[in-house]
Amino acid sequence: MSDIKTKKRKTWKNPLAVWGAKGGNHEVPTPEWKNPHQIWRDTKAFKVPTTKIGRFHYEYKSSNHGEKIWNRLRWWPTRRTILLTQGVYNRKSLKPEKIRKDKRPIFWFLSLLALAIMPFILPEGYKNSLLTAGGIFGIYASINLCWTLVIGTAGIFSLATYAIVGMSAFLTTWLSINLGLPWWMLPMIGMFVGLAFGVIIALPALRLDGFYYGLLTLGLNELCRVFITTSHAFGAASGGLYGADTFINDNWAPMTQTIVQYYSGFALLIAALFLFRFVDGKRLGRILKLAPEKKEAFAEASGVNYKRARVTVFLISSIALGFIGGFYAAYYRGSAFDIFSFHTVIMGLAMITIGGIGRADGAVAGTLIIVVLDRVLVELGPYRYIIIGLIMMFTILFLKNGLFGVRKQFRDWRDKKKGEARSSRLERGGEMLPEQATETDNKDEIYRRRYDKMQREFLKTLICDEIIEEHKQKPLGQHSEALERVCYYFRRGAMNDKYVVKCEEPFKKYKIMALSGVRGRSPRLVEDKIYDTVEAAYHGLFLRRIQDLMEA
Amino acid sequence: MNDIIFLVINGITVASIYGLIAVAVSITWSALGLLNLSYGFIFSFAGYGAWLAERHIYGEPIFVMFMGIAAGIVGGVMVCLIVFIPVHDKPNFTIRGMIGTLAVSLIGGQILLQNFGPKAKLLPEFFGYGKIKILDVTLTADKIGIICSSILMLTIVVKWMKSSRRGLEIRAMMMNPHAASIVGIGVRKTGIYVMAVTGAMTGLSAALLSQTYYLSPFSGLTPMIKGVSIALMGGLGSVRGAVIAAIILGFNEALTTKFLGGRYVLMTQFALIIIVLIIRPRGIAGILDKAREA
Structure with a gap:
């Protein structure tokens, strides 16, 4: 091999001449030419920088066992699998592997397990305040889950959620005081109160769209506040109405009372999660996913009665909110006027926006963040509201759909960056790009x-x-x-x-x-x-x- | 008869203050597509600005009133810079903007509370204590001043929007924001003008209301909710609709107070709003002119 790139030979040798081909000369005059080996050497030569090719293993793939591709566990007696699993073959080793396509049940299970064993693992010093906040978290998370059903699933921008809870809490407290109803009756009656208010509030929702309805419900909230605070029956002077029957016995030890409160809030949260799952994930939710905002005409043309579905979801969540209101009354022995205030609406909106509007995990995680800031870090004083406001601002300025949209936002960003990098090192000429090459089987x-x-x-x-x-x-x-x-x-x-x-x-x-x-x-x-x-x-x-x- | 007229004048006085905020909400919505729920904060901000000016600069009532308007302009522009300009080109702008303005009012309210404390403040009477008697009805200078100054403010704003170049830009944005941006009307610049004008209106209403009632970090919430209700009934995006709705609701307030009692004002008001909205989902302006699509 010579290093000379271009040989200055003026003749070609004819490879066929040795066989004595007809008219085959040994040498023919030729113009300047380049050594064909040179280009091979250039291509093989080490060039810096080299770019890594292929994809990362984003998903954890667990190996299989036995002859079956995967083992399916099912929720008895349904055909529903516990974890959505996909069996694949490793492209390199051709070993069977399995991917968990949906890991959310695992995270839900772990988080709920952590909440369930919380009273046993908290340090003694903080136990009381943290468990109290945990009970509040359970109630607020349930309210926000119902609200998510209204805003996310039904697409009705209602801000009167806390008004329904508050009215139900006040009316059941009043009934409990005046008629002596036991505590377990309060959520039941609350459901009827919630239904009645739901029907009244749902009427304009059929006609108004989007933000007109949001502003109207904001006004309704104010109406409820003024009505309750100025009425004589609901105790205008005392800052709230108290004295309802409760499931917490005063004779118990204080810690027992707190733990009972905590677990009742936790049970309410579980119930609200089931409600969300069975409304959002079943027929009603699927109907409404076909009819997102501004695409109602398409849904209607497909034969979907989306208005009916919306109102049904609204009424179901109103009944649930009424139930929560009755529970609230039985939990706190009554309710404060605070629940109708504009501040509560802002806090509630903060809870559902920070996590991501329209998602159950977003509503619960957002509630957790706000409750921790609001009820646990009390020593921060008014600064905690400024922090909450700043978190809200951060969410709307930088995130696409709250905390739980970060995953998708990050992937979009990463794919954009990857595409940019790929196009910057693109060489024309028909050679395969690195990413294309790793995915070609041949x-x-x-x-x-x-x-x-x-x-x-x-x-x-x-x-x-x-x-x-x-x-x-x-x-x-x-x-x-x-x-x-x-x-x-x-x-x-x-x-x-x-x-x-x-x-x-x-x-x-x-x-x-x-x-x-x-x-x-x-x-x-x-x-x-x-x-x-x-x-x-x-x-x-x-x-x-x-x-x-x-x-x- | 006399007390009905008295109540009607009372109603109109209140309506002219709330009407200013309603028109501000309306203009912001129709020009920028922003549901500004931070007018409560701008209201308190302007009130405190006027109060500080009275305490530290000069106590002349008219000067204090103008300082209130100036503080309102500052507050409005501030909200525009913090919320509208970063968010206006993001997806789901309406809901983002609304939550952003709520965050601003949360943060701003707390900062006002930190600096001024929860104690209520009072502004001086701008229009003196004179009284006029027309046809057995006593009109205080205060009420006449409030009505006249709000009408003056509204006239100036409407006139400015009708006759000036900036007003033309704002009206173009109201009609079709995309077409307006194509012909070279800057969304951000217009946003600053709109928020300054609406801030000035809120500032005036803050100054006018704080001299009769009081001023506290969260005293702007009720006027804002009333203003929003009026804007809603009038039809978001229509100045005429908002004015008509303010007058109707003012009368309603007066008549309800007279015949049912003050406690029922909000109920009759919302019953009225809901009835109007069920008949006309786009408010009164649904008859008058086309409102912005949500």
Whole structure:
């Protein structure tokens, strides 16, 4: 191997001459040419920087056991699987593997388990305050789950959620005081109160759209506040109405009371999660997912009665909110006027926006964050509201859909960046891109394309006026090595779009056509030019191929 | 008869203050598509600005009133810079903007509470203590001043929007924001003008209301909710609709107070609003002119 890139030999050696081919000269004069090995050396040479190719293993893949692709556990007696699992074969080792397509049940289970064992693992000093906050968290998370059903699933932008809870709490407290109802009756009656208010509030929702309704419900909230605070029956002076029957016995030890409160809030949260699952994930939710905002006409045309579904979801969540209101009354022995205040609405909106509107996990996590800030870090004073406001601002300024939209937002961003990086290192010439190469099963194709590219680059260096002239003089027969290499390449090309000469009339009319490459599909005519002799047609075809080679 | 007229004048006085906020909400919604729920904060901000000016700069009532308007402008522009300009080109802008303005009012309210404390403040009477008697009805200078200054403010704003170049830009944005941005009307610049004008209106209403009632960090909430209700009834995006709705609700307040009692004002008001909205989902302006699509 010599290091000289271009050899200045003025002759080609004819490889066929040793067999004594007819008219085969040993050496033919030739123009300057480039060593064909050089381009191979250049391609193989180590170039910095090298870019990593392939994809990361984003998903954890667990190995399989036994002969079955995977083991399916099902919720008895349904056919529903516990975890959505997909079986795949490892592309490299061809071992069977399984991917958990939906890991959310695992995270839900772990988080709920952590909440369930919370009273046993909290340090003694903080136990009381944290468990109290935990009970509040349970109630608020349930309210926000119902609210998410209204805003997210039903798409009704209602801000009167806390008004329904508050009215139910006040009315049941009043009934409990005046009629002496036991505590377990309060949520039951609350459900009817919630239904009644739901019907009243749902009426304008049928006519108004979007933010008109939101503003109206904001006003309704204020109406309830003014009505309750100014009425004589609900104790205008004391800042709230208290004295309802409760499930917490005063004779218990304080810690027992707190733990009972905590677990009752936790049970309410579980119930609300089940409600969310069975409304959002079942028929009603699916109907409404077909009818997102501004696409109602399509849903209607598909035969979906989305209005009915919306109102049904609204009423179901109103009943649930009424239930929570009754529970609230039984939990706190009453309710404060605070529940109707604008501040509560802002806090509630903060809870559902921070997590991400329309998602159960978002509502619960947002509630957790706000409750921790609001009820646990009390020593921060008014600063905690400023922190909450700043978190809200951060969410709306930088996040697409709250905390739980971060995953998708990050993936979109990463794919965008990857696309940019890929296009910046893109080399033209038909070679496969690294990402494409790792995903192609036929690895021969990668090398074929690489070799093809190298060869074309080399052949381009050979094209000059001399060989064109040489071909014009003698289209067939033995050529100089440069021309011969070019012709070999052209002859070896794939059948699709390969140029051929068509004889219209022997020795008079010839045309150039291109083969289709597909059996049964006729060749197409590429130009109307008529050549007088077959040699001229050969040369015309040669020129076209050279043009294609130089342009590719 | 006399007390009915008295109540009607009372109603109109209150309506003219709330009407200013309603028109501000309406203009912001129709020009920018922003549901600004931070007018409560701008209201308190402007009130405290006027109060500080009275304490530290100069006590002349008219000067204090103008300082209130100026503080309102500052507050409005501040909200525009913090919420509208970063968010206006993001997806789901309406809901993002609304939550952003709520966050601003949460943070701002707490900062006001930190700096000024929960104790209520009072502004001086701007219009003196004079009284006029027309046809057996005594009108205090205070009420006449409130009604006249609000009408003056509204006239100036409407006139400015009708006749000036900036007003033309704002009206173009109201009609079709996309087309307006294509012909070279800057969304951000217009946003600043709109928020400054609406802030000035809120500032005036803050100054006017704080001299009769009082001023506290959260005293802007009720006027804002009333203003929003009026804007809703009038049809978001229509100045005429908001004015008509303010007058109707003012009368309603007066008549309800007279015949049912003050406690039922909000109930009759919301019953009225709901009835109007059920008949006309786009408010009164649904008859008058086309409101912005949500």
